[in-house]
Amino acid sequence: MGIWERLDLDPAVHRMVALVGSGGKSSTMYAMAKQAADSGRKAVVTTTTHILPHPGLPLAGDLAQLAALLKKHRVVTLGAYDSRGKLTGAGDPGACLELADVVLIEADGAKLRPLKAPADHEPVIPPSCHAVIASAGLDSLGKPVEEICHRPERVCALLGVEPDHKITPADVAAILSSPLGGRKDVGQAMAFRCLLNKADDDQRWAWGTEIQGLLAQQGIHSAITYYKEEERGGSCLF
Structure with a gap:
């Protein structure tokens, strides 16, 4: 089963997808792009914040270049260097839908931390998005907020805890499902999914299963994943 199916998303319906949160956005974005391309679709990967360029993908600096590159390639990055x-x-990003079948947007930053709560200006989700995926890294479990989280002060405020509080499965579920956390600025018409990443040992998989159950109680579909080292950041996919 591919990553689209595991997230209960359909590339023919959820054509523009934003990824927010932490602990797996880039890896998942490129995995989704690869599956879309393998199914015969044209895909654009882009950002409303900042991403590192993928060395294996052609880069378009504007929509005109994007249109030209998509005639030759199934997956193209749209972005400008800072x-x-x-x-x-x-x-x-909405204009990309006229040129490609699927548009995947990294819409949040996390400074490589596995868990976060967004600042006031985050995330940057285009209003034309069809779906939003909020991700979290399961390597955050059992570790103090102040050590493992991006914007720890926001996490503390959201959870009502002190900086030395150790993250629990209930905390991750609360952060992902909160309108002050993973669900921030998600439009009513947008499908909302959660990704529980880095389940690369039995303990983390068990934590992921517990979080998945807590999210399901709120009607939120989630997928438990992990990526091998060579798959992280989509490095081996293109």
């Missing part, structure tokens, strides 16, 4: 060598957005 002063740090990262990519920022380049054009309206």
Whole structure:
């Protein structure tokens, strides 16, 4: 079963998908792009924040270049370099839907931390999105907020805990499902899914299963995943 199916998403219906949260956004975005391409679809990967460029994908700096590259390639990155060598957005992601079958957007940043709560200006979800995936890394479990979380002060405020509080499965479920957390700025018409990543040992898989059950009680579908080292960041996919 592919990542689209595991997330209960359909690329023919959920054509524009934003990824938010932490602990697996990039890996999942590229896995979704690869599956879309393998099924014969044209896919665009882009950002409304900042991402590192994928070395195996062609890069378009604007919509005109994107249109030209999509005639030759199934997956193209849309973005412009900033002063740090990262990519920022380049054009309206909604306009990409006229050129490609699927548009995948990294819409949040986490400084490589596995768990976060967003600041006021985050995430940046285009209003034309059909689905939002909120991710969290299961390697955050059992570790203090102040050590493992991005924007720990936001996490503490959301959970009502102190910085030395150790993250529990209930905490992860609360962060992902909260309108101050993973569900922030998700439109009513947008499908909402959660990704529980880094389930690479029995303990983490058990934690993921517990979190999955807590989310299901709220009517939220989630998928438990892990990526091998060579798969992280989509490095081996293209």
